[in-house]
Amino acid sequence: MQQSEAGQGKKLFFLKTDLPALFAFILFAGLIFIYLIPGFEDAMMERKRTLIKEMTSSAYSLLDHYHSLELTGAMESEKARTQAKNAIGSIRYGDQLKDYFWITDREPVMVIHPYRPDLNGKDLSGYQDSKGKLIFVEFARAVSPTGESYVEYMWQWNDDSTTIVPKLSYVRLFEPWNWIIGTGIYIEDVRTEIRRMEFRALIISGVIGILIIILLSVITRQSHRIEQKRRKTEEDLFHSRELYRTLAEATTEGIIIWTNSGIQANKTLLTLLGYTEQEFNKKTVDDIFASVDIDSRLGSDHAYEDLGLLQFGECELKSADGTLLKAHSGYSRILLGDNKAVVIVIRPVKQQAAVKVFNLPPEILKSIETGFFRISFGRKTRFIDATEPALRILGFDNISDLLMYQVESLFVNPKQLRILKKRLASKISISEMVLTLKKKSGAGFEAIVSIMVLDQNYPEVWCEGTIEYLTAVEPVGEESNPVPPKYYFSLIQNAPVRSLMKSPVECSFDTSASKAMEYMLAIDADVIVVNNNKGVPCGTIDTSTIVKKLVNGESAGTEVGKWVSSPPEFINLDKPLALAIEIIYSHGKKPLLVTSSDNKLEGILTEREILRMASLSDDLLRNLTNNAATLNDYKEVSYIMKQMAVSLILGNIDPLTISSFISGTADMICVKVIKMCIDSLGPPPCRFAFIQTGSAGRREQTLVTDQDNGIIFEDCDGELLNNARSYFPKLGRKINETLAAAGYNLCKGNNMAGNPNWSQPVKVWKEYFSGWIRIPEPVRLLEMSIFFDFRHCYGDDTLTSELREYVNNSLVTNDIYFHHLASALKHFQPSLIRTGSGITDIKRILMPLTGLIRLYTLRYGISEYSTTTRILTLHKGEYFDAGLLRETMKSLKFLSKLRFRHQAECIYGEKEPDNLIDFSLAGENTLYFANLAIGSINNLMLKAGNDFYATEI
Secondary structure (H helix, E strand, O other): OHHHHHHHHHHHHHHHHHHHHHHHHHHHHHHHHHHHHHHHHHHHHHHHHHHHHHHHHHHHHHHHHHHHHHHHOOOOHHHHHHHHHHHHHHOOEOOOOOEOEEEEEOOOEEEEOOOOHHHOOOEOOOOEOOOOOEHHHHHHHHHOOOOEEEEEEEEEEOOEEEEEEEEEEEEEEEHHHOEEEEEEEEHHHHHHHHHHHHHHHHHHHHHHHHHHHHHHHHHHHHHHHHOHHHHHHOHHHHHHHHHHHHHHOOOOOEEEEEEOOEEEEOHHHHHHHOOOHHHHHOOOHHHHEEEOOOOOOOOHHHHHHHHOOOEEEEEEEEOOOOOEEEEEEEEEEEEEOOEEEEEEEEEEHHHOOOOOOOOOOHHHHHHOOOEEEEEEOOOOOEEEEEOHHHHHHHOOOOHHHHHOOEHHHHEOOHHHHHHHHHHHHOOOOEEEEEEEEEOOOOOEEEEEEEEEEOOOOOOOOEEEEEEEEEEEOOOOOOOOOOOOOOOHHHHHOOOEHHHOOEOOOEEEOOOEHHHHHHHHHHOOOOEEEEEOOOOOEEEEEEHHHHHHHHHOOOOOOOEHHHHOEOOOEEEEOOOEHHHHHHHHHHOOOOOEEEEOOOOOEEEEEOHHHHHHHHHOOHHHHHHHHHHOOOHHHHHHHHHHHHHHHHHHHHOOOOHHHHHHHHHHHHHHHHHHHHHHHHHHHOOOOOOEEEEEOHHHHOOOOOOOOOOOEEEEEOOOOHHHHHHHHHHHHHHHHHHHHHHHHOOOOOOOOOOOOOOHHHEEEHHHHHHHHHHHHHOOOHHHHHHHHHHHHOEEEEEOHHHHHHHHHHHHHHHOOOHHHHHHHHHHHHOOOOOOOOOOOOEEEHHHHHHHHHHHHHHHHHHOOOOOOOHHHHHHHHHHOOOOOHHHHHHHHHHHHHHHHHHHHHHHHHHHOOOOOOOEEEHHHOOHHHHHHHHHHHHHHHHHHHHHHHHOOOOOO
16 A cells, blocks of 8 residues: 555646656657757758849849940950850859859750860750769750749759759859750758757757756656665665566576575476585585686676676586586676576577578588678677688688687787677677787788677577688887798698699519619609509618618519518699698608699608698798808798798788788898998998889799899989999999899899989989979880889998988879879779780789779878788778678689799799680689689779879770
């Protein structure tokens, strides 16, 4: 009875105080949004209509003036009309001086339109707006009755032809010349102003509403204090009811409530585990759970505080008979009065229906480059499943290996992880987010990731997503590293066996031991393949076995076939090295015979080759380079680098890693050569810097890259300048010749430090760049553009930095350079490759892509060197959207892989590597993806045409 009276009193209190205040607030807000703002909108539209009518009258008087000159004979009719037309076309008004007038006749034919010169002189009787209205026919019809009128239609936003918005125009007939003159306003301007007013009104209403809420809260709190004593007496009853209600929910699931006073369970869980209620209440959490995803050691209060968000996981429970029950578990926290409690929901695994992992055929999931994955989301986010491309991208051999890792462990950037988890916790999908991740090996890479929270009744929150590999991340502060040292051997394990095998030495079964030794020593081989009388390999024998036999007194004339280890192990030449290594070491390091698809013996692979390749790393190359003293030493380093590069290429390693490896090795050799040449010529007369340009400057050298470099020396005069002009070209020539002898070709265009033109003081280099930027010559623009990729290699880097700062500052306000460069690149626009096409220069296809990215990099002052990092930086700066990022990265990666693959096959076939690919021999997939990449380049050209005002690009 008392409770009923208290409830009635609270209702009366609300009706007397809170309700009138809320009603007054609603009336106030309604007055603003229903009456005042629409009234303002009508008034603004009327003012705009009056404005354009008055402006048209002013322009009309200008036409009348020229007509009077015509009538008085002061001006010929044609001239009067021409000058009147030009005068009207040049008038601008409005806040941004972008509003204008146009003139048509009554046919209708456009007389003058300042923003659409393409319409001038054209018959517009069939011209429609985006809603199908015949605009200019409507103008002529509107002025017929009264000579003036207003017309609404759709039109482009000022001078932006890509944006179509509603427009209201006033048109007036100038009868003497049968012209219709008009101007208009964009209705969107009025709507924008109204939205601003609505926003301000909303803020004001919100502030008033907040004040009312605060006031009502104070009043309500006072009423609550009156009931405090009565609520205190009912608190124990409330606790028991809350506990009962919680236990009664979800009868198909087991529920445990864990408090400081112990644990309690519902009947479903008691039946599942075989306990009575009394038996269960005597247990602890550790007694019931064999494994659990929350920390139970410090009690329920600590677990309550540590939980935070709802968490899911897996656990094992101990039943009364000692058996273990595997189940999905969900953990949440509740307050039972003032007591903290943890609720654990139990769902046995056997109750979970089988779930189809991904809705695509397995053969498609394996073949596409995009990886699909499924993860659980909670306090510890883990992988549930992944496709083979996802495993490759993350660097895992199999799904079992991946399932041992938490998702969080693959993140490099903690901020990105926090953003992702916050959005998933709110069930907001992640769309095309660029993340910096790391492989199992620890190597960093950039990827595009999309994740969606599944809206299905799984026992835990599941998310499905895609991952697309973009590029490897160059380690900060390790720019000179030619190859990732710790990961090189793991990288080449994906390479085919043929990249490492040696040509086999063969003999017949009855060949004498001494003769077999002679065969092996002739070509420095450790193993010989012994064939039976049918010419089929029946085993192998190595030099150490033969020597042991002879030392033990065996005859040198013994048939070597009697000593072979048989049967031999075989592997196909296209199988990965990882499999070959496994076979060799699981069969007592026995040599492996490499065969073709038709079982023909092609080569042999031994532990010697594996150990040699495993020992190759940046440390080896750096030590060899540092110890190099002769030209042959540099050739040896270059040869080893190419062999390692071929293995990386055939192992499908990221092109950035390969380019960085080749360029890093070239830099090491270049620095050592510079020092050697300085020792030969004597110390330089002043400070200088040796710079790399072109592909070397971008750190994108391939196996067939020539030299592009120069020398910057400090500004000086007099005798010192004469000495510098004499010394540095000599130094440059000596460096260029030494590098050429070491395997780095001379530049055909002579854009090298040995050319006196490219061995100059800082001020001359500034004059060069100033001329290229301010007075660009289209003929030499692309040739000289390689110098904008200059990068410091050796010497005083302050000189390089000074020149870079000058170039960036000079480009800030000079749009003409970007206009001409964008136009020049159009001439290299690649065409689609047709089936049966002959030889194509892949470098020429790539040139506009690297050139356009360079163009954007210079325009926005980006200091990155490589094309891949430039693209990523353009995306991070929001100059490229995610779609353009994906297109350009895929195009660059595919074409670079194609280029590297061709060069590797040339070297493998003992030919001089080049960039000329015969697409008539290419498969359909190669042609398809090549044309896809070319299409992306052409799309980027169209964007550059719009961004840099290059006509017809």
